[in-house]
Amino acid sequence: MKDCRWEPSDQQHQIASLDELRQHCAVAQSDMLGHAVLTHNAVCSVIENHETFSNAAGSHLSVPNGMDPPEHSIFREAIEPYFSSQRLSEFEPACREIARTVISQIHKDKPLEVVSKIAKPFALHIQCAFLGWPDSLTNTLGEWLEANQKAIVNNDRAALKEKADEFEALIHQQLDVRRQSKTTKDDNTRRLMNEKVTVNGETRRLNEEEIVSILRNWTAGEVGTIAAAIGSIFYFFAQNPAIADKLRNNQLNVDDAIDEILRIDPPLISNRRRATKDTEISGCPVKQGEKVTVLWASANRDESVFGQADAFNPERNKANNLLYGHGIHVCPGAPLARMELRIFVQELQKQISKLEVVEAPERATYPSGGFQKLTIKAA
Secondary structure, X not given: OOOOEOOHHHOOOHHHHHHHHHOOOOEEEEXXXXXXXXXXXXXXXXXXXXXXXXXXXXXXXXXXXXXXXXXXXXXHHHHHHHHOHHHHHHHHHHHHHXXXXXXXXXXXXXXXXXXXXXXXXXXHHHHXXXXXXXXXXXXXXXXXXXXXXXXXXXXXXXXXXHHHHHHXXXXXXXXXXXXXXOOOOXXXXXXXXXXXXXXXXXXXXXXXHHHHHHHHHHHHHHHHXXXXXXXXXXXXXXXXXXXXXXXXXXXXXXXXXXXXXXXXOOOEXXXXXXXXXXXXXXXXXXXXXXXXXXXXXXXXXXXXXHOOOOOOOHHHHHHHOOOOOOHHHOOOOHHHHHHHHHHHHHHHHHHOOOEEEOOOOEEOOOOEOOEEEOEEEEO
């Protein structure tokens, strides 16, 4: 039997390596990831059992991502209104203007590296606009995210602590600006400062540590995955012009189509859990306290569920698509992400009718999905 081990640092094309390994085992072993869960069924069994596989798997406070019920439910209830249809409707015009501005940088018949020039700027500008932060912070945020990812890849705990401190200082700066100015508009950052939760029967405002954690999760999670998603969409349209044309001609539901593109080429690779007791996953023994990593990027390409992993079939596959997670921890920001991607695709297809990949693309490495470099030419 094949040795079921998977180390992210050893993979040049992580999706292809996961596809190959999944044929031999449901759970692989990894020094970095612990028990790396590969199949759709095994991933769902972990996600659905939060009592045995805790989300409180990190070393710092993570609100509400790194919490379990009942605490998780309290804080999730507090942030869900930020992604309501009313809030998103209010944000849509700004989102569309950012998409138009960024996409206008694409000029027909001129090759362009779209990850650095389109995908990342779009994600960074969108996130600053959503939080009410100045556009001048986009470069700072971009540099922080690159350095933080490098620290994750290298498992450099000192660098991770340094990056966490840097980001916390940036957030405190934004909070202080709002405390000191009565004229600052009522943006999502100010709203969080006034948000209340009821914990152990006591109703209080979110404390500073909780606000920092929420803003860190929103930023680190949203920017990286949106940028990766944009890269994957560019590549898919270039490789599948007939499907892109159907989408342009309103022959496909845009949200379902994007979800399926990102099932095939996932922007989010994994999430962590920790075992609260001795157990097993698909016959693999797991001891209390051990790390468990659910590999969405593998589960969402499981042939036993989706047939041919690369086959585009949104209607058939949407019920089992784990793009935004599963169970009580399904991504609360999914409505925002879907709106941002929908608007980007709509504006892209208004301006550009054909895309062509003109250089061999460079795939992103763990923990990122999508592409590191992708050069396209528009027609």
